[in-house]
Amino acid sequence: MTASPVEATPPNGHGRRVSVVLPMRNESKGLDRLFARLVPALDALGVAFEIVTVDDGSTDETLEWLKARRAILPALKIVSLSRNFGKEIAVTAGLARTTGDVMVVMDSDLQHPPESIAALIAPWRSGAFDLVYARRVNLDRGGFLRNAFSKGFYRAFDMMSEVKVDRETGDFIAADRKVVDAFLAMPERNRFNRGLFSWAGFRTTTVAVTMEERVAGTSQWGFIKLLRLAVNAITSFGTLPLKVWAFIGSAVSLSSLLYGAYVVIKTLLFGADVPGYPSLLVAILFFAGIQLIGLGIIGEYLGHVFSEVKRRPLYFVQEAIGFERPLEERA
Ligand code: UDP
Ligand code: MG
Numbered sequence: 001m002t003a004s005p006v007e008a009t010p011p012n013g014h015g016r017r018v019s020v021v022l023p024m025r026n027e028s029k030g031l032d033r034l035f036a037r038l039v040p041a042l043d044a045l046g047v048a049f050e051i052v053t054v055d056d057g058s059t060d061e062t063l064e065w066l067k068a069r070r071a072i073l074p075a076l077k078i079v080s081l082s083r084n085f086g087k088e089i090a091v092t093a094g095l096a097r098t099t100g101d102v103m104v105v106m107d108s109d110l111q112h113p114p115e116s117i118a119a120l121i122a123p124w125r126s127g128a129f130d131l132v133y134a135r136r137v138n139l140d141r142g143g144f145l146r147n148a149f150s151k152g153f154y155r156a157f158d159m160m161s162e163v164k165v166d167r168e169t170g171d172f173i174a175a176d177r178k179v180v181d182a183f184l185a186m187p188e189r190n191r192f193n194r195g196l197f198s199w200a201g202f203r204t205t206t207v208a209v210t211m212e213e214r215v216a217g218t219s220q221w222g223f224i225k226l227l228r229l230a231v232n233a234i235t236s237f238g239t240l241p242l243k244v245w246a247f248i249g250s251a252v253s254l255s256s257l258l259y260g261a262y263v264v265i266k267t268l269l270f271g272a273d274v275p276g277y278p279s280l281l282v283a284i285l286f287f288a289g290i291q292l293i294g295l296g297i298i299g300e301y302l303g304h305v306f307s308e309v310k311r312r313p314l315y316f317v318q319e320a321i322g323f324e325r326p327l328e329e330r331a
Contacts (some may be wrong), residue, residue, distance in 0.1 A: 004182040016047040018102030018121065023054045023090035024108045028061040029216035035069065042075075045121075052077045054094040055110075057084030070322060077322035085315045088191040091171075093315050095180050097323055104174045109214040112172040117208045122283045123205050130202040131179045134172035134209040149223075153230045161237035163198040169206055173197065189307045189314065192233040199237070203309055235300045242301055245294040251286065 029036075054065045055078065063080055070076045079093050091105055102124050106112040116134065122130040126315065154167040171193065175183070180202040183193075192328045198204075221229075235241060 003261070003315045014104045017100040017102075018042065018045060018047055018049040018117075019098035019103045020049065020051045020117070021054070021091060021094035021098060021103060021105045022051065022108045023056055023094060023226075024058060024062050024064060024300045025056040025065075025084060025087070025090070025242050026060045027108045027217055028058070028065050030109055030214070031062070031065050031069075033215050034108060034114070037110070038114040040075065041117055045118060050075050050077055050098070050100060052079065052094045052098055054089065054090040055080040056090035067321065074322070078320070079322075080319040082259065082318045083289075087171075088193050091193055092184070092191060093140050093317065096184055097320065098180065101177055102106075102174055103126055103177075103180050106172050107217075110212055111213055111215065112170075113209065116172075116207075120172070120209070123207065124174055124176060127205065129205045130176040131197060131204040132174040133166070133169035133204070133206045134211075134212045135166070136170060136207040137208045138210055138269050145312050149226065149230075151234075157195075157234055157237070160240040161195065162236055163237055163329050165194045165198050166206070170211070171195075172209065172211075176202070179204070187239045188236065189310075189312065190232050191303055191314075192229070192236055197235055203254055221253075223331035225322075235297075235304060239295045239301075248294075252290070264321060 012327070020038070022034075026190050036157055038051070042051070051073075053066055053076065055066065063078070066076065066078045070078065077097065079097055081090065081093060095103060096107070102121055104120065106114070106117075118132055120132050147294065150167065154165065158164060173195065176269075179197065179200060179202050183196055183203070186196050186200075222286075
């Protein structure tokens with residue numbers, strides 16, 4: 001793949017500085033290959049760039065590798081978080097330190113090909129768009145179960161939330177300064193980045209990109225983690241799960257009322273017969289289950305309220321290296 005040609009002069013208000021944000025947790029094995037492709041791809045853009053890496057509490061040599069590479073690559077900047085905060089927050093920590101005009105967020109495992117950065121920022125460079133998502137053309141990775149789960153999640157999210165997110169667009173994005181500022185202005189502790197970007201609005205488009213396989217290491221997303229992210233995402237972006245209980249409750253009450261009337265009439269006409277214990281037990285268990293689900297969902301929201309009212313900082317930085325000077329225009 002070759003980089004698309006660079007426009008002669010960018011339109012008004014569009015400087016030429018690119019910041020790349022790379023969240024990393026235990027990625028040391030793949031970093032040689034990542035930088036071997038990333039740096040030439042950025043050089044080919046012909047603009048000033050910085051690479052803001054976020055070490056998200058790695059337990060391998062990720063941080064040491066980055067520090068060593070910095071000696072020969074001054075454009076490399078390092079934010080090292082005090083522990084593992086998760087990808088969404090790592091990306092936020094990186095974006096908070098960027099100084100470019102356009103920010104590219106991508107995974108550090110080479111699933112997002114660096115050569116596609118040129119194509120990804122092209123709509124931004126044209127001045128027509130502020131936020132560009134990479135749309136994966138080769139959709140189904142990660143097996144039947146994971147795909148079914150992901151489809152289900154996006155359907156549920158679209159149904160229940162106040163913003164739309166597209167299943168085919170991932171976390172490989174290019175965002176204008178004003179979009180990133182809007183994103184950073186959102187103070188919530190429970191962060192679902194895709195939803196936040198979507199909620200911010202701005203002129204958005206997508207670019208088709210062929211995603212690749214992770215080069216080394218393992219994906220950090222077990223089923224439980226994905227489920228947590230899904231529940232978090234849905235309960236952070238809409239209140240339908242809370243409100244639906246009013247309808248379910250009303251429907252249940254109404255049907256029990258009808259059933260009550262039926263029982264009274266039946267008793268008056270035909271006299272009382274022996275009550276059916278099995279049906280009684282089933283009804284009690286069923287509605288106990290329904291009530292517990294309702295309680296659990298209220299608990300989910302209460303948990304959000306709790307973590308928001310604590311107003312703790314989103315993350316702590318152990319070490320920030322290379323941020324003394326802002327990114328400068330390339331001569
Ligand atoms: N990541 C991170 N913190 C975490 C988990 C992951 O910064 O707690 C980074 C990881 O290093 C990678 C990106 O987030 O650059 C995507 O993670 P991963 O490849 O595990 O997710 P997947 O591609 O399987 O969705
Ligand atoms: Mg990955």
